[in-house]
Amino acid sequence: MSYEELEPFYCDAEEIMEVSGADDISAIIPRSRPYPQPPHRFSSPDEIMKHFNMPAARARLPTATRPACCSTARCHLCPVDAKFTALNGFRDLFERVDILLGARALKLETEGGLVRSVVYRHEDRESEMAGEMFVLGANTIHSPAILLASGFDDPLIGVGINEQLGVEVEALLDGVDNFDGSTITTGVNYTLYDGPFRREHAGAMLHFENRWRDGFRLDFGRWRQTLPILVVLENPPDAGSRVTLGSDGEPVVAYAGESEYCARGLEAAQRELERVLAPLPVESVRWGEKRETESHMHGSLRMGTSPATSVVDGGQVHHRARNLIVVGSSVFPTCPNANPSLTAAALSLRAAEKAYGTLQ
């Protein structure tokens, strides 16, 4: 699958999610359509850095179902509902489908190589629902767990689960105030993102943050002269990382940690950051801890052309059970250093089109 094939689906997903962004980013990531929403306002450090705007599903302008982002920086649960969610973005859809809240899918029943039904628990009672087509999107841990519980014996189910490595950095600035941008992260820096160096070490995305992650500075009157940066590195799949089922039937994750490739990428970022920050009046740089998780997991049901090296095909259909589509970042064959949500959405739209034709 080429980027050119996926690109229209990125645009479709952006329109559904009403993503904000600036079209000059096409110098790095080619695009065929403008962003649905104008870009967020840069913070002052981003203006000095002449960054690209970070595309965001946090509304820059009010939409029919969402107010504009007010830069509260509490995005895990937006207090004003400015961030796209299925709940605020798919209201029309909810009128046309039935959703069984509080139900947990336990396993798929198969017959003749096809999935015939899903067994689920709802209000302490197990039930079964038959169907013709099944879409599995239960996240990178539970999707493989459901297949394992269903007796699928593909050798690569759960194998290679991976996630990015995030490391926090704080740059103390001389005379430049931060936090005046219009959403949580307004600028993205691609200096260490891609290039021939990726033969040797991981690429990194640098998020310049418009939030007081580390708190204000304690120097009187210079409270905002601090720039939190998040360095996010790609981390390739490792066969030693996998999802299995425990004796209680619940998923168990064994994680090999970051690779040598990723560790070399971090060393390179540590060497290069001073050069990257050269446009800013930086007093000092403090490298923080590695984050426990980026909450961006991938690769436990990877897509590919062969059942020997993957679980689903290029259309995200299971290689043998041809009425089972897997969606979500579990199908990613590699670990990106960018946030995976839009790619997961674009792939889902593409998989739906392949299965059912152009969607209305």
Add this chain to the structure above:
Amino acid sequence: VKLELSRRMVFAGALAGLGLASAAAWAGLGRPRAAIRAVIRRNVGQLNVPVDAIDAFADEFWPGLKQRLGRKGGVMLAMLEVGRPLTDVVGSRRIESAEREIVTAFLLGSDFFRAGSSPEHPISWVGLARTCQNPFRRG
């Protein structure tokens, strides 16, 4: 032997009582207020900060901080109250982090920035801000 045991028991009892009293002092309302007053005065004492505003902030802020600090809360409070000389010995980064958190929450939850950031303005405590709390955001 009976007398010795009794003395030991009295001594152990006294020690336990002292420990409990100390623990109670660290965990009680008085100590958090004192520590948070010290942090605010040390870092933004140049501003016009009435003690009532600090105490109102402390009463609202401390339960959450206590939960985040866990068992080390008492020790952290003591170090926050004393100031930096002690913090250079143990966990200076964690103390600095807590101090920054306190100053940030206080300034953002007060009317200081919204009243124009004037050092003369008598600061009022408004409340721990949770939504649309960024007073620096440009339109």
